[in-house]
Amino acid sequence: MIVVATADFEVYHGAVNELRDRGTEFTTIEPDEELPDRATVVVTGDDHADAFTGVTTIVADPDDPRRAVDQALAAVRGDGGRTIIGVDPGRRPGIAVLTGETVVAAFQVPLGDAVDVIQREAGDAPSPVVRIGDGSRLESAKLVNELDTVRVELVDETGTTPYLGTGSRGMGDVLAAVNIARLEGEVVDDREIEPTEGEIQVIKDRSRERSEHNRAIDEVLARRVAAGELTVDEALSEHRGAGSDSAPESTETDDSSDS
Structure with a gap:
């Protein structure tokens, strides 16, 4: 069973609220009280980190009680805690x-x-x-x-x-x-990917959707987005800075052929 034993107000309320949210069986005591016979894990604060013997002690950070409760539950279940x-x-x-x-x-x-x-x-x-x-x-x-x-x-x-x-x-x-x-x-330490034409086009299409002027970024910027160097919004900002949004983008194609 998990026991919350701390004089730290923030640790107490953080741990108790997390345990209640999980529907976990637990009890609370003052740090100087004797542990219940069924106690296997104690959640406490820095001031009493070495006060309990014969049980697993979890020292809770008052700003992150969820992590302490995760560790306590893992210890109770014998999961190894990885x-x-x-x-x-x-x-x-x-x-x-x-x-x-x-x-x-x-x-x-x-x-x-x-x-x-x-x-x-x-x-x-x-x-x-x-x-x-x-x-x-x-x-x-x-x-x-x-x-x-x-x-x-x-x-x-x-x-x-x-x-x-x-x-x-x-x-x-x-x-x-x-x-x-x-x-x-x-x-793996890294992953190098050469984007396909289809992936580049998807990035261009996403940039067009996000552009105020319905303009897509060019392939150079799209490749930088694909490489993780830029977000789509950052690429659009560079595109605008280069003056690309100020000029109309041609959508016409030349279908004529020599006869």
Whole structure:
């Protein structure tokens, strides 16, 4: 059983609220009280980090009680506590955080925010690993290349997207991320991708959709977007700065031929 034993007001309320939200059995005591017989894990603050013997002690950060509760639950279940983060890449990647075999958090965020989320979740976890699906080549390459402080594995994501029944719309990417997290992949430090003509055209089309003047960026800028050097918005800004938006873009084609 988990015991919350702390005199720190913020740690107490943060941990208790997280445990209640999870529907977890726990109890609370004062730090100087005797532990219950069933106690196996204690969540406490810095002031009492060494006060408890014979049980696993988790020292909670008052600004991040969820991480302490994740660690406490992993200790109770005997999962080993390793943090594995699965990522289903795309323009809005699905991200699943597993501690042992338990899913403890899930996200779906814009691609530009994904690295920050992943790094935050890896945090101070012991030996974390990030497993990224090998689909959506450009987006997965961007993630692999920017995650340079954590072990990254590239996973064959074939078959990881589940069938979605009624009422489950929007869950596919996150569920795929869970499945990706449970598959071992190839350890990679970087991923170099030569974008296809089709991928370049998709980027141009996206830039046209976001442009105030219905103008697409040129191929040079599109390739920089594909390489992760620029976002579409940054490429549009450079495009405007070069004066491209001020001149009309020709959409005519010359169909004449010599006779």
